[in-house]
Amino acid sequence: MEGFLRSCSAVLKNGSEDGSGVHVVLGNEACDVDSMVSALTFAYFLFKTSGSEGKTPVPVLNIPRSEFPLRTDNTFLLRESGLAQESLVFRDEVDLLGLHRAGRLALSLVDHNVLPSADSDLEGAVVEVIDHHHLERLPSPSCPVTMETVGSCATLVTERIAQKAPEILDRQVAQLLYGTIVLDCVNMAPEAGKVTPKDSQYAFLLESRFPDLPPRGALFQSLQSAKFDVSGLTxxxxxxxxxxxxxxxxxxxxxxxxxxxxxxxxxxxxxxxxxxxxxxxxxxxxxxxxxxxxxxxxxxxxxxxxxxxxxxxxxxxxxxxxxxxxxxxxxxxxxxxxxxxxxxxxxxxxxxxxxxxxxxxxxxxxxxxxxxxxxxxxxxxxxxxxxxxxxxxxxxxxxRPRRYSASRQRRPAAGAGAEDSGPDEDAQVPPTPMNSLVEGCPLDNGMPRISAEAILEKFSKMAEAEPGEGGAAGEL
Ligand SMILES: [Mn+2]
Missing domain, CATH: 3.10.310.20 (DHHA2 domain)
Structure with a gap:
């Protein structure tokens, strides 16, 4: 996996000279753990199975590199799985539109199924979708869609790998997928209302093939704590x-x-x-x-x-x-x-x-x-x-800003998991995704108690507060 990831940035650099094609696997703009891992592992699958018709598969994380340290659960899982941040490719490091205009881009969407309006010019490049959100895309012969409302998109990627190329599943890939499924499915607790039979099936498959994976409870707790761990931040x-x-x-x-x-x-x-x-x-x-x-x-x-x-x-x-x-x-x-x-x-x-x-x-x-x-x-x-x-x-x-010139700052980009979208606020920087800590955060009243009642109550509140799909709050 590491070698594959390292080769990706090289491909992007050299590709601009030899004009070869690139098959980008892109997660959603919240760039939560599910989007990151689904992009990394599905691109790896395409690479190992030569499933990209001559184009080189490259996973792209859909945020600028500078924002990545704020995703402390992502950085934790990456580190625990033995992968370096440096080997990742971020959205601000690749010119997708340029590649598309040069006819060199194929695009697979994971963990979302429609491009945000700012990226609508890339629509012609989309060749496949794997997602677990409400489908907002019309099926077309040129773009196969795998959509199932499971707890984690990583479950669908695990299924694809298990069915088409089980031999490429090594412990590192398994740990990325397993950590993501356990996190998204709230430690596989049925009370949380996230886990589906398919999530359980593939979590179990990963456990049986790699019995030395960290125990799910411990992994869930450490990922959950990593979300709130700011000690490594400036x-x-x-x-x-x-x-x-x-x-x-x-x-x-x-x-x-x-x-x-x-x-x-x-x-x-x-x-x-x-x-x-x-x-x-x-x-x-x-x-x-x-x-x-x-x-x-x-x-x-x-x-x-x-x-x-x-x-x-x-x-x-x-x-x-x-x-x-x-x-x-x-x-x-x-x-x-x-x-x-x-x-x-x-x-x-x-x-x-x-x-x-x-x-x-x-x-x-x-x-x-x-x-x-x-x-x-x-x-x-x-x-x-x-x-x-x-x-x-x-x-x-x-x-100090000039007095009386209360100029409005631009609104944060839609779809970026904007939770702070009150009409009377100036937001200078886009907010972090909703799976980070905002008000009404699960920790406000103590560490999360994983009891049926507590989780159901929290989730019904989140569902009321966040009717939209695609943001990270819908993921927790
Ligand atoms: Mn997801």
Whole structure:
């Protein structure tokens, strides 16, 4: 598998010279574990069985490479299976449209069955579909479709391999497929309502052929934890993973959920500098970091930090949070190693970001009213200077968007698993897929209890909240 993957990037480089064909296997834009593994293993199957009519099979992960570290469950399974990220090919590394226009592209879709509108020009290249989502494509003689509503698309790829070329199934390929099926089918628990007889059949087949695969319960737990493990991320990646942006008047801020203790977060080397750079790069004046961790009884433990290089903004937002009554956050100050960071223990452990964001937005509306009514730009700068005489105007002015120019940021691309799609929010970066941690996340009330009731309740809620197919929430 590794050798095959390494040859793929070489093929893309050399192919541009010799004009040979490429058969790309493409997963969906959420690039969850199922999409990644289905693309890798189906392309490998085509490669080993010479099933591509002279074109070289290449699995392509449907996100830019820079976003891959945020998919911590993907990176975990890849690492556990002994594959290197470097050997993967990402969407921003291959010109699919160019290849198609040159008549050199064949495209197989796995884990989705229609191309998003932005890719509709590639439709002519689609030669096959393997998917487990609701079918939105008309069958055609030129494009065979394998669609079954099983728990995981990886089950359908396993079936194809088992029926057509069982000899190519080695332990590495088996572990990728097995991990994906177990994750998508919620540890094969019937109560979760995901697993089908076919998923069980092929999970069992993989287990019997490779008895040394990790036990399914342990594998499921480690994949589930990997989803929430941010320890390998940079500070910027941590803040982006589950971020919502909001603005009012001249103030643009981010509210990020960070899955570690605040103490550990604040102890990260160079944190103050990294927060400062984060604000500059993403044009925020302030960041609220809401940390969540779990005690030995798996009860959630919440802390909260407010960062801004501007004392005025930092104090105003902190006071709004301290004074909040709906709900009361029950904040008690903690010591902070940085003057630009206010740190709190959040006594109200039930107040997730879903509860905190409205408080922040209320404040922003009020702030906009207050500062706009003041009218004269200079008044506010004077006021701010009173709060923060050490402020460096050059730096701060650059970081702060121009007042009264509350320009709308572009909406995140549809189909990218956009969960943060409230109409009144500015989202500067596309949100991470829904299988990452957003509000109402399964961990908000403790580690997941895999009981029938808990899962059924969670899933019926998710089904209500997310009627669309194709996003990663539909996958969990
Ligand atoms: Mn899937």
């Amino acid at each position: 500070t910027e990646q941590m803040l982006l993973k589950d971020m919502k942006a909001a603005s009012g008047g001249d103030l643009k801020l981010a509210v990020s959920v960070v899955y570690m203790t605040l103490d550990a977060f604040l102890q990260r080397r160079g944190l103050n500098q990294e927060l400062c750079e984060f604000c500059h790069k993403h044009r925020f004046n302030l960041v609220v970091a809401m940390t969540i961790s779990f005690n030995e009884n798996n009860e959630p433990f919440r802390q909260l930090a407010v960062y801004s290089s501007s004392t005025l903004y930092r104090e105003e937002v902190s006071q709004a949070l301290e004074r909040a009554q709906n709900p009361c956050l029950n904040l008690s100050p903690m010591s902070s190693p940085y003057a630009d960071v206010k740190a709190y223990l959040q006594g109200n452990t039930l107040a997730s970001r879903k509860k905190v964001l409205p408080i922040v937005k209320d404040f922003l509306r009020e702030w906009e009213r207050r500062t706009t009514r003041r009218g004269d730009l200079d008044d506010l700068d004077e006021l701010e200077d009173q709060f923060d005489p050490s402020r460096s105007p050059g730096v701060d002015d650059d970081a």
